[in-house]
Amino acid sequence: xxxxxxxxxxxxxxxxxxxxxxxxxxxxxxxxxxxxxxxxxxxxxxxxxxxxxxxxxxxxxxxxxxxxxxxxxxxxxxxxxxxxxxxxxxxxxxxxxxxxxxxxxxxxxxxxxxxxxxxxxxxxxxxxxxxxxxxxxxxxxxxxxxxxxxxxxxxxxxxxxxxxxxxxxxxxxxxxxxxxxxxxxxxxxxxxxxxxxxxxxxxxxxxxxxxxxxxxxxxxxxxxxxxxxxxxxxxxxxxxxxxxxxxxxxxxxxxxxxxxxxxxxxxxxxxxxxxxxxxxxxxxxxxxxxxxxxxxxxxxxxxxxxxxxxxxxxxxxxxxxxxxxxxxxxxxxxxxxxxxxxxxxxxxxxxxxxxxxxxxxxxxxxxxxxxxxxxxxxxxxxxxxxxxxxxxxxxxxxxxxxxxxxxxxxxxxxxxxxxxxxxxxxxxxxxxxxxxxxxxxxxxxxxxxxxxxxxxxxxxxxxxxxxxxxxxxxxxxxxxxxxxxxxxxxxxxxxxxxxxxxxxxxxxxxxxxxxxxxxxxxxxxxxxxxxxxxxx
Amino acid sequence: xxxxxxxxxxxxxxxxxxxxxxxxxxxxxxxxxxxxxxxxxxxxxxxxxxxxxxxxxxxxxxxxxxxxxxxxxxxxxxxxxxxxxxxxxxxxxxxxxxxxxxxxxxxxxxxxxxxxxxxxxxxxxxxxxxxxxxxxxxxxxxxxxxxxxxxxxxxxxxxxxxxxxxxxxxxxxxxxxxxxxxxxxxxxxxxxxxxxxxxxxxxxxxxxxxxxxxxxxxxxxxxxxxxxxxxxxxxxxxxxxxxxxxxxxxxxxxxxxxxxxx
Numbered sequence: 001x002x003x004x005x006x007x008x009x010x011x012x013x014x015x016x017x018x019x020x021x022x023x024x025x026x027x028x029x030x031x032x033x034x035x036x037x038x039x040x041x042x043x044x045x046x047x048x049x050x051x052x053x054x055x056x057x058x059x060x061x062x063x064x065x066x067x068x069x070x071x072x073x074x075x076x077x078x079x080x081x082x083x084x085x086x087x088x089x090x091x092x093x094x095x096x097x098x099x100x101x102x103x104x105x106x107x108x109x110x111x112x113x114x115x116x117x118x119x120x121x122x123x124x125x126x127x128x129x130x131x132x133x134x135x136x137x138x139x140x141x142x143x144x145x146x147x148x149x150x151x152x153x154x155x156x157x158x159x160x161x162x163x164x165x166x167x168x169x170x171x172x173x174x175x176x177x178x179x180x181x182x183x184x185x186x187x188x189x190x191x192x193x194x195x196x197x198x199x200x201x202x203x204x205x206x207x208x209x210x211x212x213x214x215x216x217x218x219x220x221x222x223x224x225x226x227x228x229x230x231x232x233x234x235x236x237x238x239x240x241x242x243x244x245x246x247x248x249x250x251x252x253x254x255x256x257x258x259x260x261x262x263x264x265x266x267x268x269x270x271x272x273x274x275x276x277x278x279x280x281x282x283x284x285x286x287x288x289x290x291x292x293x294x295x296x297x298x299x300x301x302x303x304x305x306x307x308x309x310x311x312x313x314x315x316x317x318x319x320x321x322x323x324x325x326x327x328x329x330x331x332x333x334x335x336x337x338x339x340x341x342x343x344x345x346x347x348x349x350x351x352x353x354x355x356x357x358x359x360x361x362x363x364x365x366x367x368x369x370x371x372x373x374x375x376x377x378x379x380x381x382x383x384x385x386x387x388x389x390x391x392x393x394x395x396x397x398x399x400x401x402x403x404x405x406x407x408x409x410x411x412x413x414x415x416x417x418x419x420x421x422x423x424x425x426x427x428x429x430x431x432x433x434x435x436x437x438x439x440x441x442x443x444x445x446x447x448x449x450x451x452x453x454x455x456x457x458x459x460x461x462x463x464x465x466x467x468x469x470x471x472x473x474x475x476x477x478x479x480x481x482x483x484x485x486x487x488x489x490x491x492x493x494x495x496x497x498x499x500x501x502x503x504x505x506x507x508x509x510x511x512x513x514x515x516x517x518x519x520x521x522x523x524x525x526x527x528x529x530x531x532x533x534x535x536x
Numbered sequence: 537x538x539x540x541x542x543x544x545x546x547x548x549x550x551x552x553x554x555x556x557x558x559x560x561x562x563x564x565x566x567x568x569x570x571x572x573x574x575x576x577x578x579x580x581x582x583x584x585x586x587x588x589x590x591x592x593x594x595x596x597x598x599x600x601x602x603x604x605x606x607x608x609x610x611x612x613x614x615x616x617x618x619x620x621x622x623x624x625x626x627x628x629x630x631x632x633x634x635x636x637x638x639x640x641x642x643x644x645x646x647x648x649x650x651x652x653x654x655x656x657x658x659x660x661x662x663x664x665x666x667x668x669x670x671x672x673x674x675x676x677x678x679x680x681x682x683x684x685x686x687x688x689x690x691x692x693x694x695x696x697x698x699x700x701x702x703x704x705x706x707x708x709x710x711x712x713x714x715x716x717x718x719x720x721x722x723x724x725x726x727x728x729x730x731x732x733x734x735x736x737x738x739x740x741x742x743x744x745x746x747x748x749x750x751x752x753x754x755x756x757x758x759x760x761x762x763x764x765x766x767x768x769x770x771x772x773x774x775x776x777x778x779x780x781x782x783x784x785x786x787x788x789x790x791x792x793x794x795x796x797x798x
Contacts, residue, residue: 429621432617433623436615437634439634439635447634452625528625531670
């Protein structure tokens with residue numbers, strides 16, 4: 001008994017050490033230790049495009065290693081990634097900075113923002129030239145019928161159904177303040193993802209949605225933007241944020257990004273957004289075209305020194321102009337995101353097993369500790385997976401590390417619970433036989449109890465791993481990649497094919513995991529336990 | 537060899553074993569007899585150190601049974617339960633040799649001992665390679681007995697070893713057990729609720745009721761007793777089966793259910 005507990009503790013310590021090693025290996029990728037430039041983006045089209053434009057000009061400026069960390073998450077997550085150095089730059093809006101980061105909506109003017117961010121080692125480019133403010137949109141038909149042109153026209157209209165993005169609903173400069181300023185009815189408001197809200201208006205299931213003023217879909221869905229006649233919304237000028245140390249490390253690239261200031265306008269950005277969302281072009285090709293038009297040169301990435309490189313890049317961008325069809329797209333996803341997804345699932349499930357089984361043994365031996373352990377893992381399990389993922393961001397930042405930790409924690413419960421149930425389920429007569437034989441506690445555990453409980457324990461590991469396959473798709477929301485990456489992008493672009501490119505490989509992987517565990521059952525459950533019960 | 541001295545055991549408020557004092561000399565075989573719930577199986581668990589007495593002391597082969605000595609004591613005892621208590625994930629051979637392998641016996645010694653025991657309990661050698669689920673009830677019980685005898689312990693405890701067997705198989709096993717007891721000269725405590733089995737396999741019979749020993753003696757002593765419970769118990773079993781022959785044709789539980797607790 002004491003030996004078993006000791007063994008469990010030693011095993012636990014070994015695992016934590018292993019986990020720490022994985023953690024430190026990840027930490028090596030930190031920006032301070034690596035060359036190159038990482039541009040981040042939030043999870044919407046415009047942010048992707050602006051980031052790709054920055055990547056393009058940085059490459060053209062001669063920076064060899066520039067990558068785009070796509071769709072890391074919402075404002076808080078991406079800003080956090082910049083602050084801790086996971087990324088070096090990303091496109092942002094002044095109003096968002098003032099409100100969401102500095103919690104001071106009044107200070108949205110550039111000098112104040114620059115002063116506030118300088119101590120954090122973050123600098124702000126000059127305005128890019130357009131404003132992407134919040135707005136409310138209604139269907140063109142409704143606007144015509146009810147004569148809605150300004151926000152103040154909505155005052156007191158109690159019959160309107162509003163579908164608003166969670167971020168807009170939650171921000172203090174968002175809907176609550178807007179409703180107070182314009183006297184809007186809050187009787188029928190529901191939270192809804194941006195991509196879904198427009199379709200909901202088109203279907204007639206809601207009347208009003210929040211929108212970005214450069215949104216491509218406003219035209220596509222025939223929506224009317226209502227004018228902010230009481231000047232409620234602050235200015236949301238597009239800018240690039242970048243780290244001061246990146247400006248020192250890659251001065252030419254950062255200078256090229258800063259030189260993008262004043263080169264964009266609302267109409268051209270809305271057009272770029274539409275080319276991606278409606279015409280199905282890739283972010284990169286749209287970004288390259290923007291630069292080609294701006295420079296009047298032969299190729300987006302060729303405005304630098306080497307002409308032959310430029311034409312090659314141009315050809316490549318022509319070839320990849322359109323996003324691939326679903327079939328090849330799935331194969332591409334499996335090739336590019338598969339290893340990452342497998343790593344997330346494999347590493348987290350491996351450690352969940354290494355920790356969960358000893359924890360279950362420990363919990364089963366000591367009833368009191370058992371209740372605490374099973375209770376604690378149950379509580380962790382009730383936290384929604386996405387919330388758990390975000391929970392670790394303040395501790396570990398964004399990316400692979402918090403995703404692995406969250407998936408690991410999430411995978412513990414089925415394993416712990418099944419280990420306890422498997423050991424509890426051993427017939428008392430067999431338990432007593434093992435004792436009466438005079439076997440020591442360790443031998444009883446290893447030779448008798450664990451083999452007898454193996455079927456139940458393996459079922460727990462199987463459940464945990466399948467959960468991890470699904471949970472790992474959510475990891476893309478915090479920038480850990482995997483099959484969730486095309487899903488999150490697809491959700492933002494309202495692109496069903498793109499969503500399926502992530503969803504189908506994830507489903508296939510879940511089926512594959514089931515198959516692998518069926519093989520495990522055959523090899524790991526002792527043969528004597530797989531025989532049909534005997535007739536006496 | 538096995539000594540219980542004023543042993544008492546409660547489960548909650550219920551007194552299961554009440555101040556029992558019992559000495560079983562070396563090489564004697566006694567049968568613990570009594571209706572279900574009389575405490576006879578609990579007595580075996582106390583001897584094995586699977587339960588700790590609330591009062592009194594148990595010693596086996598001169599060693600006081602305590603949680604510290606329990607493992608050592610258990611290796612002096614062969615324990616056979618109903619249906620053999622075999623581990624389903626191990627073959628018959630692995631079940632039999634489990635403890636000896638744990639004690640790092642050499643392979644030739646393991647093989648020789650297993651073969652010897654298979655001969656003793658008259659088990660087909662091929663059966664040793666099978667899993668418990670592939671064996672008949674009688675074969676499982678014989679493997680259970682082999683496992684109990686593997687280290688050649690001086691003491692054998694058997695808890696209703698024939699309980700799950702059909703009458704013909706039971707009769708054959710009873711004959712084999714009597715032969716084995718005589719050949720090996722073990723100290724044997726056999727728990728049963730069949731009067732016939734007790735009479736056939738025990739030199740002495742100990743009749744228990746509600747955690748007490750009612751009477752100890754030979755079968756003849758029991759039959760002559762003027763204790764009311766003893767006579768009722770004996771008459772009840774005789775009433776359904778007057779023969780004292782071992783090949784009892786009824787289920788042991790049938791006999792016991794005629795007891796006063798039923």
